[in-house]
Amino acid sequence: MAAMIEVAGLAKRFGAIQAVDGISLEVKKGEVLGFLGPNGAGKSTTMKMITGFLEPDAGTARVCGFDIQKNPIEAKRHFGYMPEGAPSYQEMTPLGFFGFIAGVRGFSGQEADDRIKIASKRTQLESVMYQPIDTLSRGYKRRVGLAAALLHDPDVLILDEPTDGLDPNQKHEVRTLIQEMAPNKAIIISTHILEEVDAVCSRAIIIARGRIVADGTPGELEARSATHNTVSITATAETLAQLQEPVSSLNKIMRVDIDGNRLIAVPAAGADALDDVRALVRQKGVSVQDIRLERGRLEDVFRAVTTGQSAGNQSAGGAR
Amino acid sequence: MSTAMTLFRREFLSYFVTPVAYVFIVIFLALLGAMTFFLGGFFSRGQADLAPFFAFHSWLYLLLIPAVSMRLWSDERKTGTIELLLTLPISPTTAVLAKFFAAWAFAAVALALTFPIWITVNYLGNPDNGVIVAGYVGSLVMGGAFLAIGSCFSTASKNQVIAFVLAVMVSLIFTVAGTPLVLEFISGWAPQAAIDLVASLSFIANFDAISKGVLDLVNLVYFASVIVLFLFINVVLVNTLKAR
Numbered sequence: 001m002a003a004m005i006e007v008a009g010l011a012k013r014f015g016a017i018q019a020v021d022g023i024s025l026e027v028k029k030g031e032v033l034g035f036l037g038p039n040g041a042g043k044s045t046t047m048k049m050i051t052g053f054l055e056p057d058a059g060t061a062r063v064c065g066f067d068i069q070k071n072p073i074e075a076k077r078h079f080g081y082m083p084e085g086a087p088s089y090q091e092m093t094p095l096g097f098f099g100f101i102a103g104v105r106g107f108s109g110q111e112a113d114d115r116i117k118i119a120s121k122r123t124q125l126e127s128v129m130y131q132p133i134d135t136l137s138r139g140y141k142r143r144v145g146l147a148a149a150l151l152h153d154p155d156v157l158i159l160d161e162p163t164d165g166l167d168p169n170q171k172h173e174v175r176t177l178i179q180e181m182a183p184n185k186a187i188i189i190s191t192h193i194l195e196e197v198d199a200v201c202s203r204a205i206i207i208a209r210g211r212i213v214a215d216g217t218p219g220e221l222e223a224r225s226a227t228h229n230t231v232s233i234t235a236t237a238e239t240l241a242q243l244q245e246p247v248s249s250l251n252k253i254m255r256v257d258i259d260g261n262r263l264i265a266v267p268a269a270g271a272d273a274l275d276d277v278r279a280l281v282r283q284k285g286v287s288v289q290d291i292r293l294e295r296g297r298l299e300d301v302f303r304a305v306t307t308g309q310s311a312g313n314q315s316a317g318g319a320r
Numbered sequence: 321m322s323t324a325m326t327l328f329r330r331e332f333l334s335y336f337v338t339p340v341a342y343v344f345i346v347i348f349l350a351l352l353g354a355m356t357f358f359l360g361g362f363f364s365r366g367q368a369d370l371a372p373f374f375a376f377h378s379w380l381y382l383l384l385i386p387a388v389s390m391r392l393w394s395d396e397r398k399t400g401t402i403e404l405l406l407t408l409p410i411s412p413t414t415a416v417l418a419k420f421f422a423a424w425a426f427a428a429v430a431l432a433l434t435f436p437i438w439i440t441v442n443y444l445g446n447p448d449n450g451v452i453v454a455g456y457v458g459s460l461v462m463g464g465a466f467l468a469i470g471s472c473f474s475t476a477s478k479n480q481v482i483a484f485v486l487a488v489m490v491s492l493i494f495t496v497a498g499t500p501l502v503l504e505f506i507s508g509w510a511p512q513a514a515i516d517l518v519a520s521l522s523f524i525a526n527f528d529a530i531s532k533g534v535l536d537l538v539n540l541v542y543f544a545s546v547i548v549l550f551l552f553i554n555v556v557l558v559n560t561l562k563a564r
Binding site: 014048051052053054055072073074076077081083084085087088089090091092100101103104105106108148 | 322323325326327329330334337338399400401403404406407408409410411562563564
């Protein structure tokens with residue numbers, strides 16, 4: 001299946017700052033791509049170029065096969081875009097604003113009404129449809145922007161920080177909404193909330209200083225973490241001291257670290273040491289609070305790749 | 321087409337959502353009335369025409385029209401909605417035209433509300449209504465030229481005050497080009513052709529010609545050219561926002 005978003009070699013310079021430096025990516029139908037990166041990494045600039053708000057210095061972006069620079073109107077029909085901060089016309093009511101968006105998108109009469117109804121229901125805005133947008137809370141404003149992007153049920157959705165400023169319940173609702181829509185669309189969301197990537201994304205790209213520094217499924221990225229696949233035991237300090245020697249002598253275990261009331265057993269590459277460690281603890285007859293296999297933390301990978309070190313280097317440094 | 325109409329409608333109605341429209345219309349009508357009766361001597365002249373009424377339009381527009389146009393683009397830039405607008409399937413040219421015509425329609429509403437003076441002059445005497453119609457047409461077209469300049473400079477800044485001041489400055493140059501102030505200044509050294517050229521670029525001179533009842537094509541073409549020129553620059557400015 002052809003990719004619905006194709007980006008090749010996008011670059012943009014603002015004065016002395018190279019904001020985006022050769023970003024290429026593809027998003028297929030059914031994929032939710034999480035765009036991760038520290039503030040100022042170039043996430044928003046890349047999205048602005050994909051959606052045609054900024055002209056790239058180099059490179060191309062195509063949405064559903066339409067080049068955003070050569071065929072902007074056709075490309076813009078195929079995506080819904082929520083810019084950073086979800087701007088909307090503050091003096092309008094959500095109903096008036098959606099009516100405007102529907103009209104611009106070429107819907108009128110009953111069809112426009114139906115689409116507005118569906119979009120406002122999906123984003124749970126029905127209770128505020130007649131209040132001017134500038135009187136609404138931040139969470140509502142964000143959802144007004146989201147509903148405007150969804151209104152024409154586009155094949156491609158590009159959302160710049162869709163859950164920023166929402167409370168935990170609203171975040172959950174927006175994530176559920178994205179998951180519901182995911183099978184039929186290609187979606188890009190930018191975020192700096194790492195749990196969001198786990199919750200909704202099928203793929204994540206980490207960018208730093210305008211370049212892609214990591215690209216993979218959330219699981220693959222977690223596997224790059226120094227703590228990936230380690231077995232951790234939580235227990236009292238005395239118990240851990242008792243366990244340290246036997247655990248480190250297990251075949252599959254390379255090294256053991258103790259950190260407060262946690263013992264971290266680092267296995268040899270690729271080995272699954274959980275069962276062995278469990279068996280050992282049972283055999284010793286000591287009581288522990290918890291034994292588990294760590295998946296690795298996206299946060300560690302994020303910090304490692306965006307501060308210029310690779311996750312592998314960091315773990316090597318820890319061994320010394 | 322429906323896209324352009326939707327944008328036109330939104331822009332036009334947005335004037336009336338806030339008190340801006342009503343404040344503008346009241347001030348416009350009050351100032352115009354005051355100027356017509358006190359400065360223009362509408363009654364004391366003893367003539368049944370609207371010359372004292374039309375005489376002040378260019379000066380009033382110089383200050384008030386940039387106030388109508390200043391928010392057109394700078395407000396979108398300031399609130400970030402320009403990013404929403406320009407990523408909708410609307411070409412920059414369509415957006416510029418829709419916004420311009422919305423502002424022009426609003427100015428037309430304000431101008432139309434001066435109708436009591438037309439009724440008054442018809443009640444008091446027998447004016448040449450053809451001349452009055454020409455005056456209204458000329459005033460509307462001149463208002464369009466002021467608006468095109470204002471819309472263009474509204475794109476130049478995120479700040480509405482800067483947009484307003486720039487628009488007033490450039491409009492002032494066009495307004496005073498034909499007045500003795502400018503013509504006497506250059507007549508000492510410039511060749512006659514240059515003096516004629518500068519005089520012919522004046523909003524006042526072109527408007528006076530129309531409002532005297534001479535609906536000459538030349539004057540209408542002049543205002544149309546100013547509108548087209550500044551809207552073209554406006555489209556170019558909107559496009560350069562993308563490449564910045």
